[in-house]
Amino acid sequence: MAGTNSKPTTRSLISPARYVQGPGAIAELGSHVARIGANPLLLSDDVVRGLTESAITSSFEEAGLPVRFEEFGGMPTAAEARRVAEIIDKHGVDVVVGLGGGAAIDTAKAAGDNAGIRWVSVPTAASTDAPTSALSVVYTEEGAFESYRFYTRNPDLVLIDTRLVANAPARFLIAGVGDALATWIEARAVQRGNGPTMAGGRATRAGTTLARLSWDILWEHALPAIEAVRANLVTPSVEAVVEANTLLSGLGFESAGLAAAHAIHDGLTAVPHTHGLAHGEKVNIGSITQLILEGAPTAEIREFIEFTTRVGLPTTLTEVGLGDVEDDVLRTVVEAATAPEETIHNMPFEVVAEDVLDALKAVEPLARSVRAAAGLPEPKAPKRH
Known part of the structure; x- marks a missing residue:
């Protein structure tokens, strides 16, 4: 597994x-x-x-x-x-x-x-x-x-x-989008390496296609769906995003596989700074880290950061409470994310902890650059309760 x-x-x-x-x-x-x-x-x-x-x-x-x-x-x-x-x-x-x-x-x-x-x-x-x-x-x-x-x-x-x-609060739907967007990013990585899925065995074409379908629906419908939910409305876009977040992402992650994005999420839970965040909010940091780690095309990473910022997801370490922490804190995250049993080892190459640390640290300057170029707001640290 x-x-x-x-x-x-x-x-x-x-x-x-x-x-x-x-x-x-x-x-x-x-x-x-x-x-x-x-x-x-x-x-x-x-x-x-x-x-x-x-x-x-x-x-x-x-x-x-x-x-x-x-x-x-x-x-x-x-x-x-x-x-x-x-x-x-x-x-x-x-x-x-x-x-x-x-x-x-x-x-x-x-x-x-x-x-x-x-x-x-x-x-x-x-x-x-x-x-x-x-x-x-x-x-x-x-x-x-x-x-x-x-x-x-x-x-x-x-x-x-x-x-x-x-x-329900729109933040819940937004977090679900973050969780679901990772499904295709991870599924295609597992597919490249012919790795195991959470269901056991390799992915079927059906499982991989459902993961991609979830991704496509979210890029088309997430923004209007979030605005509808802010007004407590059920629209076709809301129905589409609920299906993508719940059914398609669920079938996709389980039957097409998890990789680095969810492992980074698991690593983020190992430090108290992130405990007030929703699952999908932490996963989105994992998705950006995975894209950097695997050397995805720059245009693709920039587009993902811009889109998920507009959705309302965190795209910087600052927004998950890690903007000004010592390296030891980030090393704790990476150590947990690269544990032997973690899904990061389903990536189609050998994962080295130092590479993961560098990718994680690269999230902040890259996302800030993308946000500035797109005219998006400066990231803010979460409020401490």
Whole structure:
């Protein structure tokens, strides 16, 4: 899997059993869950529960299902997954529904796997491509990346209500764009090296094509979709970006492979400076670093920096709290990003830590130059809370 040097000979593609998307889709949740289990548990935080409980209760009652919520602890740790699994066992739950963001969804998968039951993903924002996958990202209590946890199957259902997406803060959709844009950048790198995917084996043409389709949709629709969400509107561009962020990026990253961009993200979680940032915001720094590391054409890198700045993603180290740090901090990032098990080793060349450090440090001056030439604002450091 990630970080292995062996070249797989078979190809594979994996996906959730069913994907449902659209405005008001949450009202259909009960009918879909009833096909999967009879005694569900909904894992969410209090904010998400407040936004969805009324519609879910009506939907579940109509489908003849009991309604049982469990509050998510906030961090997708191994301990939290064990805690939720104990509740599943205690109440005889046969399907767990991860409701909210990627952290709650990843924990629901882990708890479901621990308890030996099925699981469902119901994202309330299009902020990551986690909902469709057969893996969870496990973090430490402090918020640092710990490991990937792989499962033998994908969710039985992924359901996303685009009205909820449109009513969520636009920053969530923007972060999802950052996560999804990396999908093609990484997929093509893995394809060049015939490396392994997260699904096992080499990428199928279908997996690679879905990764590219996500990329194409985002370049066409991301900017108008973000403006629509700022006005709490569901437009065709919003629907397109939600599909790109959630379904296409999810299938693409899992069945076409991860490389340096997500490894850099994982490295960024190893230092406290970045812990207030969304997943996709850190991934975008990883994407720029990967483009520099692989020697992508200058015009391509400049276009990517300009576009993602306009989207609202960080394109400088300053914006992720690393603009004025000592080299030792950046070396900590690189050390974590180049760990033996990391996906950076799926790049089609040998990765050397010093090269990664130089690429990471090159992000700041290059992005500042691009932004100045395009008349874009000076980067600002994030506010400390």
